[in-house]
Amino acid sequence: MELKKVMDRVYWLSDKRRTLVTLSAYSEKSVYGEKIFNLGGKIYREWVPYRSKFSAAFYKGLNGVDIKDAYKVLYLGASSGTTVSHVSDIVGTNGQVFAVEIAEEMAVNLILLAEERNNIFPIVDDARKAENYVNNVPKCDLLYQDVAQRDQTDIFIKNSDLFLKTGKIGMFAIKTRSIDVSTDPREVVRNEVRKLRAKFDVLREINLYPYQKDHSLLILRKK
Numbered sequence: 001m002e003l004k005k006v007m008d009r010v011y012w013l014s015d016k017r018r019t020l021v022t023l024s025a026y027s028e029k030s031v032y033g034e035k036i037f038n039l040g041g042k043i044y045r046e047w048v049p050y051r052s053k054f055s056a057a058f059y060k061g062l063n064g065v066d067i068k069d070a071y072k073v074l075y076l077g078a079s080s081g082t083t084v085s086h087v088s089d090i091v092g093t094n095g096q097v098f099a100v101e102i103a104e105e106m107a108v109n110l111i112l113l114a115e116e117r118n119n120i121f122p123i124v125d126d127a128r129k130a131e132n133y134v135n136n137v138p139k140c141d142l143l144y145q146d147v148a149q150r151d152q153t154d155i156f157i158k159n160s161d162l163f164l165k166t167g168k169i170g171m172f173a174i175k176t177r178s179i180d181v182s183t184d185p186r187e188v189v190r191n192e193v194r195k196l197r198a199k200f201d202v203l204r205e206i207n208l209y210p211y212q213k214d215h216s217l218l219i220l221r222k223k
């Protein structure tokens with residue numbers, strides 16, 4: 001098996017096929033049923049593209065983003081922590097992942113995960129009401145959002161205004177069908193991008209098909 005570095009703590013593992021993995025910053029335990037590889041005494045966790053839009057973006061050609069050791073990340077729509085666990089690997093034990101999730105039943109697993117990974121800080125709240133957590137979240141180096149709501153662009157802009165450092169990256173998973181089921185998904189993305197251009201440079205738009213249906217991931221830089 002051969003490891004090829006994509007970015008800090010993220011690798012392509014080549015065997016019969018290519019598998020994206022993160023170097024685990026914590027235990028050797030599987031978080032959501034992903035495969036674990038022990039290579040030369042280091043633990044790598046498969047980052048499954050069907051379970052994580054961030055991973056799907058790498059399978060669709062993303063070759064790195066500005067996220068690394070000791071970064072502070074605000075993550076909106078954390079769910080039970082699948083993707084959060086890989087972001088936690090990337091920023092490492094000196095980093096911090098502030099993980100916002102509105103649904104208490106999802107947050108149960110997120111809170112358990114945070115007990116094992118002390119760089120994850122769960123916040124059970126509505127990302128629309130960012131003022132509720134303004135005192136608990138510092139200025140961040142990366143904003144990642146995956147909430148699948150009609151007003152997802154407004155949520156993203158509000159949180160970026162409050163928490164994202166100027167010049168830093170925002171990653172925004174747009175669920176094209178959450179906004180308008182009757183409009184062509186490409187048109188939906190174009191309309192949202194138009195709203196974002198005032199505050200962000202749009203670096204890339206990655207359609208996540210076939211790993212994730214009706215989703216694009218926007219990579220933005222805060223002006």
Ligand SMILES: C[S@@+](CC[C@H](N)C(=O)[O-])C[C@H]1O[C@@H](n2cnc3c(N)ncnc32)[C@H](O)[C@@H]1O
Binds near residue numbers: 052082102103
């Ligand atoms: C598609 S799932 C996220 C999956 C997760 N990002 C991952 O890759 O592991 C969307 C999540 O956003 C949460 N959500 C929806 N609206 C929200 C809001 N206004 N504030 C915070 N979380 C929200 C949902 O409860 C759900 O758990």
